[in-house]
Amino acid sequence: MVTGAVHLWQPILLCPEILNIFYLDFNRELLKWRVEIFGYVVMPEHFHSLLYSEMGENIRNFIHGFRRSVSGRAKKIIQSANTDFQKYCLARGADTALFFERTAGKSEFRFWKEKPRAFAIKNEEDFYRKLNYIHNNP
Numbered sequence: 001m002v003t004g005a006v007h008l009w010q011p012i013l014l015c016p017e018i019l020n021i022f023y024l025d026f027n028r029e030l031l032k033w034r035v036e037i038f039g040y041v042v043m044p045e046h047f048h049s050l051l052y053s054e055m056g057e058n059i060r061n062f063i064h065g066f067r068r069s070v071s072g073r074a075k076k077i078i079q080s081a082n083t084d085f086q087k088y089c090l091a092r093g094a095d096t097a098l099f100f101e102r103t104a105g106k107s108e109f110r111f112w113k114e115k116p117r118a119f120a121i122k123n124e125e126d127f128y129r130k131l132n133y134i135h136n137n138p
Contacts, residue, residue, distance in 0.1 A: 035053045
């Protein structure tokens, strides 16, 4: 199971433009790396997914490619966003300005909270416990 969270737990995945690139990039990277998905849930500020690949390296590559692509495309949307987009996001609790951090005098864009958390599936019981967890998330 892989869990990923948005920087500062901003509920930016409530904004349709961002959610759309999330789904497009997620599906593209699944196909690219031949990763199967058994279940997932996307919430306003994080996601959970239950993934499988015969080659574990493919899951790592999938996660890296997905996060990188979403981050790059989200940055373009947020930087070029008009005030309606920003107001829409802000009304849902997502302040797009918080994705830009000042570090050593430079502005740095950060979409994802640190590295995603990955949990190995130990057995069939563990698989169904994690799948039920995903399906029962609000």
